Amino acid sequence: MSVAPQSVGRRERNKQHKLDRITAAAAELFAEHGVDEVTTQQIADKADIGTGTLFLYAKTKGELLLLVQNSSYADALAKGRTAAEAIPDIFDAVMAIIRPVVECNRKQIDNGRTYLREIVFGDPEEPQHRDALGLSVRTEAAIVDVLMRDPRLEHRNAATLAHIVSAIMFLSMAATINISKSVDEILAEISEQIYLLLPIGGTRRSAH
Known part of the structure; x- marks a missing residue:
């Protein structure tokens, strides 16, 4: 069965939305504390995602x-x-x-x-x-x-x-x-x- 174009578009939008949240969370934490003082768990929590999801975007x-x-x-x-x-x-x-x-x-x-x-x-x-x-x-x-x-x-x-x-x-x-x-x-x-x-x-x- 082929995937409906609307589903593909929605999935891509969701991925981009998560990426934007991750980027914004990391940017804020890095700017405030410096990269060495921030953990990936803190970034995941601030972006409201699991660490497993975070590692799909950046390892x-x-x-x-x-x-x-x-x-x-x-x-x-x-x-x-x-x-x-x-x-x-x-x-x-x-x-x-x-x-x-x-x-x-x-x-x-x-x-x-x-x-x-x-x-x-x-x-x-x-x-x-x-x-x-x-x-x-x-x-x-x-x-x-x-x-x-x-x-x-x-x-x-x-x-x-x-x-x-x-x-x-x-x-x-x-x-x-x-x-x-x-x-x-x-x-x-x-x-x-x-x-x-x-x-x-x-x-x-x-x-x-």
């Missing part, structure tokens, strides 16, 4: 953090891309993409650093890790789009530069030495490195 607390942070990262990247489109200067446009990503990552410092660690060391085949890696790729693509405004750059070189810019951003956010630094201080550190890296920097050094 570990790390995956739950990825679920939460990926959503915030995606919003931050969209904000940065929109801001960059309105900024003609290439260097400033690249920094416009980076700023909301850094702000997002530093809302809860321990959570942000754990998120970066999960991206680097997690299983790339696991859906939440795969989505996080995809966001990194999309970040580099956004930077490439900005760099390609410079007619001197070939796409291959722009892609290499974007990859280095992404590495600078991630290392600055993850570095233990930067734990106590503010968003603006981290952005200043990133800015100095990118300014020297990008070929357009040489045309603007007299202004710095």
Whole structure:
């Protein structure tokens, strides 16, 4: 017997509703207490589901953090891309993409650093890790789009530069030495490195 389309649609809506509840519960608890101080049982209780159901959506607390942070990262990247489109200067446009990503990552410092660690060391085949890696790729693509405004750059070189810019951003956010630094201080550190890296920097050094 075939399954009625209405039943399939209702089942998918129920799954999405549970996922939304899990994400909201994890986001609130992680923001209030930090990922290390929250248990999966607390998240399940707050989402009003059983732990068995919770593990159907995320098998570990790390995956739950990825679920939460990926959503915030995606919003931050969209904000940065929109801001960059309105900024003609290439260097400033690249920094416009980076700023909301850094702000997002530093809302809860321990959570942000754990998120970066999960991206680097997690299983790339696991859906939440795969989505996080995809966001990194999309970040580099956004930077490439900005760099390609410079007619001197070939796409291959722009892609290499974007990859280095992404590495600078991630290392600055993850570095233990930067734990106590503010968003603006981290952005200043990133800015100095990118300014020297990008070929357009040489045309603007007299202004710095």
